[in-house]
Amino acid sequence: MSDTKYILGSFADPDEMMHGIEKLQENNISIYDCYTPMPIHGIEAKLGVKPSRLPIAAFCAGATGTILGFSLLFYTTAYDWPMNVGGKPSLPLPNFVPVTFEVTILLCALGMVATFFFRNHLFPGRAPRVMDLRASDDRFIIAIDAKENTDHALIDGLLKDAGAVEVKYNERKYVSYE
Incomplete structure (x- = not known):
């Protein structure tokens, strides 16, 4: 052969x-x-x-970012150190939106880059073939x-x-x- x-x-x-x-x-x-x-x-x-299944990975990374961002804000403002400032609620959901959105976008982008590199075997130091x-x-x-x-x-x-x-x-x- x-x-x-x-x-x-x-x-x-x-x-x-x-x-x-x-x-x-x-x-x-x-x-x-x-x-x-x-x-x-x-x-x-x-x-x-x-x-490509990259959109599925992007959704999973974005959902993780949303959960982590909201959890961090909830923990810091409502659970760990609640403060009553001027009678405002300790869980102000509209104020959470910008930070949660930004963390979602950040983790989505980083997750897509990591998934792309992992899936295509583009590891640092690997010789191109x-x-x-x-x-x-x-x-x-x-x-x-x-x-x-x-x-x-x-x-x-x-x-x-x-x-x-x-x-x-x-x-x-x-x-x-x-």
């Missing part, structure tokens, strides 16, 4: 890459991933990428799992017919910048 793990089709134009995706999907060839130097409208739908070094420069790359799709000649022909500038057989999982 070959050591080839990925077949990489390199395209110079995003429209040709989209055409290559269509050709591969017409022949029931599963695509591992696509790497592009810029966002391409509609590629997520074409590849069947599920919508890409399939092809030119994918972040000027090439549009389609990566196909070679172990799952065994007809390499058909894949090679489909990629070249779609306008691939180069078809490479990657023998390692990733090519590192180092």
Whole structure:
């Protein structure tokens, strides 16, 4: 069995890459991933990428911020050190709104950043890894799992017919910048 793990089709134009995706999907060839130097409208739908769950994490972090902000204000003004100033209530809810809102926004933003970094494995000190070094420069790359799709000649022909500038057989999982 070959050591080839990925077949990489390199395209110079995003429209040709989209055409290559269509050709591969017409022949029931599963695509591992696509790497592009810029966002391409509609590629997520074409590849069947599920919508992000980042809004759920944002809601959870925001709800935590709301609860923490309100709890802190309640504890300090009504429970731990209640003060009767001019006959005003010790639990003035309208006065809690600005601080609670700001803590909600703060924890929501920090929670989304932390979730994004955790989910995408963007930890400090981690070396960036890409399939092809030119994918972040000027090439549009389609990566196909070679172990799952065994007809390499058909894949090679489909990629070249779609306008691939180069078809490479990657023998390692990733090519590192180092």
